[in-house]
């Protein structure tokens with residue numbers, strides 16, 4: 001069975017973008033693939049995280065993933081720092097990846113902002129750790145949103161260079177991104193050219209999976225739009241990024257296509273369209289929220305599930321990374 005790996009940072013509450021672009025697509029893969037999912041706390045600390053909040057957010061993220069449909073009995077779900085193989089392999093990859101490759105990463109440029117000198121070294125080598133996450137399991141399929149594509153190309157470059165330099169063809173496999181659906185890139189509610197992000201300073205820019213009805217209604221009503229009514233066809237969404245985003249979100253949440261949404265709502269103004277969108281979002285998210293609250297009511301059970309997940313993950317990754325260390329020439333422990 002093909003092995004799938006994906007991860008999500010516990011750097012805030014998961015957003016509708018995380019859900020529609022990634023998490024939701026992880027659920028069916030549990031039944032068709034050998035699926036491994038990880039809350040990546042090592043990645044989260046590449047930018048400052050308050051320690052108490054990081055702990056709470058790591059649990060919340062795990063609860064959100066289970067509430068969205070990940071089942072620790074049907075997939076491996078764990079926290080990255082609990083499996084040391086990730087950091088061990090990441091170090092080796094820090095020595096395989098070239099500075100020139102990392103310099104091309106657009107996410108580093110975005111996240112580091114203007115004051116690049118003040119960014120952490122961890123943020124710079126972030127993609128090497130991501131490659132280690134996947135290749136420590138020899139996973140070959142990685143379901144992600146569109147923004148992760150460049151990192152996955154780099155992971156393939158790292159695998160290829162490792163295999164070549166150490167003369168071990170095929171030691172690490174090629175990985176393939178799985179970027180699915182109309183919502184592979186959900187945009188900010190305040191600016192249709194920026195992606196929706198859990199770390200955006202404006203809470204108004206995103207829908208959090210935990211937002212209640214009133215908050216969702218307020219954010220959608222205030223979402224930026226243009227003065228024109230909705231077009232009758234998707235072609236009419238060109239150069240209207242905010243309209244395209246809201247249509248895409250409704251299509252994704254109701255399981256249809258932008259075409260079908262416009263057949264129903266084309267010609268309407270945004271006022272009535274937004275009310276439909278609010279109802280769809282509330283209907284979709286409230287069962288997830290109820291389940292999340294239930295899971296967070298028993299942190300002991302949640303932690304136990306994560307510990308078990310980590311043990312199962314380590315059983316796969318440890319032998320692979322130990323073999324990689326032997327290939328590199330480290331003396332066996």
Ligand code: TYM
Nearest residue numbers: 006007008009017018021022130144145184185186195196
């Ligand atoms: P993170 O935590 O930023 O996001 C988790 C997943 O959500 C997707 N995503 C989106 N999809 C659509 N629209 C959006 N606005 C949006 N925002 C986020 C992301 O593409 C991602 O799939 N580097 C990764 C975490 C990671 C990882 C890995 C992923 C670490 N190791 C190994 C895959 C494999 C990240 O920052 O995700």
